[in-house]
Amino acid sequence: MNPQPLHLHNTLSRNKERFAPQNPPLVGLYVCGPTVYGEAHLGHARPYLTFDVLVRYLSHQGYRVRYVRNITDVGHLEHDADEGEDKIASKARLEQLEPMEIAELYTRSFHASMRALNILPPNIEPRASGHIPEQLQMIEELIECGYAYESAGSVYFDVATYATRYPYGQLSGRVSDELQAGAGNERRALEGQSEKRNPADFALWKKAQPTHIMRWSSPWSEGFPGWHIECSAMSRKYLGEPFDIHGGGMDLLFPHHESEIAQSQACCGQVPARLWMHNNMVTIDGQKMGKSLGNFITLNELFTGNHPRLSQPFDPMVIRFFVLQAHYRSTLDFSSEALQAAEKGYKRFMDGVGVLMQLKSDAATDDFEVDPLISMLYEALNDDLNTPMLIARLYEFLPQIHRMHEGKANLSAPSLSRLQQEVQMLVNNVLGLNTPERKTDIHLEGVMELLLEIRQQAKERRDFASSDEIRMRLESLGIQIKDGKDKSEWSLI
RNA sequence: GGUCGGAUGGCCGAGUGGCUAGGCAGAGCUCUGCAAAAGCUCCUACAGCGGUUCGAAUCCGCUUCCGACCUCCA
Known part of the structure; x- marks a missing residue:
């Protein structure tokens, strides 16, 4: 039946590779899910649609897929935020709602949109807020191994140390040299830079500002997890390492996925996923x-x-x-x-x-x-x-x-x-394309049959004024008539 | 500035070193009382300039333009 086996493009190798899961027929798939602080837009739909088709196709081929897609509800820096303000917290003050209320609201809205698009739910949809212990655990491991350090209540990943033993930047093709730190004309002034040993270091744990509402206690401070650690911690928990496929939007390639690789490699000694798939953007x-x-x-x-x-x-x-x-x-x-x-x-x-x-x-x-x-x-x-x-x-x-x-x-x-x-x-x-069957009740069926019969009789005696009126008035009621050779069909518009 | 990826017919979009993707729009036709729908036919494009080749939109080089990413954006 299948002339040639499934090949998928691996961002890591920049080549199409024959798909071969480690433990067939099991397949572990992790896809970066939404940050629930706003309505999902068309751009968000693309990865979930892409990986929905992948999951459907793999299942169709007899694989048993465990599809894990997270919900990011711990809040991260707003793009233009002044001082490390939490996205969810800031929106909460605007709307006078609890941060978790906002997260809940948009999570539901997201689910409704996904259902409408006929996107199958993942097997596990872990929330970052529900996996704080796992994230703390991983951060502690990283500190123990010497790849992370504490600074003013926050914990950062030590990219320089990591780069002495592992190739940092292999996914995004970026060089970990000093070059990038000084390069660029308009470097953003980022909060917390001074706490880092190296500008390339990224946060594993952030100490919360007093205004920051979402916070958890940790050995280092009251704070919240860094952006990348949740995916590493949750994928490891539910899929083990390494798992088969990691997916997400191309915009996550760097720094998000690069950081995930660094975290996992530093912790577990290997790149967390064997195959990295990235969908392109909606423009x-x-x-x-x-x-x-x-x-x-x-x-x-x-x-x-x-x-x-x-x-x-x-x-x-x-x-x-x-x-x-x-x-x-x-x-x-x-x-x-x-x-x-x-x-x-x-x-x-x-x-x-x-x-x-x-x-x-x-x-x-x-x-x-x-x-x-x-x-x-x-x-x-x-x-x-x-x-x-x-x-x-x-x-x-x-x-x-x-x-x-x-x-x-x-x-x-x-x-x-x-x-x-x-x-x-x-x-x-x-492909997941379904035309949902329009439910028409039995009365309508009968009424329409009668109406079409009367119209047919009108047509037969060439009383087109009547037949046209029936057609027109039905159309204004949302029912479309199509005349065939010897009989007419109707459908709801 | 760096890394990566693009430039395809009116629009959207595939793709392979040689055999005119496909969709939408447009034109014509068939069917039809008229519509609608459907079907058939037509519309032969690959940014520019070089090069490799018997042959390139497809490979290589250069140029121009566009985009993504460059530390918390799907």
Whole structure:
């Protein structure tokens, strides 16, 4: 069935590598989750969609995936914050809510958006706030090994010492030389720099300012964990080390993932994950869609159409289709027009798939070969999860489906049923595209049948005024009539 | 300044050293009382300049432009 095995691009080697988990059929996957201090936007959806397809495909291939995706709810520095102010704490004062209330609110909103996009929940969704002991433990280990030091109540990772034994910067291709510290024209004035031995050092534990609401006690100070340690601690707890795949957005490559590698390597002597996958950014007007740039469109705004850049609401499945029509390692440029194009394409695509599913066969022989076709579909996925290629090949097959529908081509019952199963599997289970069945109650069915019958009679006596009025008024009620050759069909808009 | 990645037809987006991805838009046609939908057909692009090659959008070099990252951003 699968002509060639699954290959995935590994950021660590910058090559496509054959996917081979350490302990098949088990696969350990960790993906960096959201920081829950704001509404999730389209940019956030991309990694979760990408890795959703990965998880679905791996499961489809018979792997048993343990998918861990964290919730960052301990709060980190605001981009423009003055003095190490906690993101969540600062928002809390604005809204007069408890920090954890905010985290909870946005966590729920995030979950709702993920559900709408048909993104399967991870197997474990650990919260950083629920894993403070694990993080403290890891920090202590790092201090014991001599890779971390305390300074004014905070604890920092000692990059210089680390770099004497391990290659720092192997993931991002960055050199750990002095060069980078002094380079750059507009270095940001960062809080806590003076406490560090080296500008490249990063925080494992931060002492909380008096204004800082979210805080936990530790051997060093009342404070909160550094940004990178939660992922290291939680992935180690639930997946062990090394685990198979670590994923996230490309913007996390440095410093986040580089730091994770350093922490784990210093602690456990090895790079935490064997395969590192990074999705590219969603752009808008050629620029990264991001919180700090303020150019983002939230998922809820997309679903409701409530944004100046949007001409209409978009079905979550259209968003999903739109994202999957680009390869995950390419940037994807957002525009309302592009989404509208995706919407139309999606409808035609799913209609075609629907026609295929309805087909029945009474033919004895095949007019074309099914196997090569199916192989082509899998080849696309196996080549680094090339969903746009998979979708394009399914599109190319659409005319053949219609030919069969018109009786111009035939497949034997076994071949047809195999094709139907495979396509359904790929479209629904792997790509995760579903047209939810519109629930129509039995009364409406009957009423519509009656109405269409009356309209048909009107048409037969060439009373087009009446038949057109019925069609028009139904349309204003949200019911669309399509006249076929000898009967009409109706559907909810 | 450094590291990395891009530049593909009106728009969105794949891709391979030779065989015109695909979608949307546009044009024409078929079907049709009219619509709608659907189907068929057409629209042959790869930033620029060199080089390698029998052949390059695809490999190499240079140029221009764009983006991501450079310590808490998916």
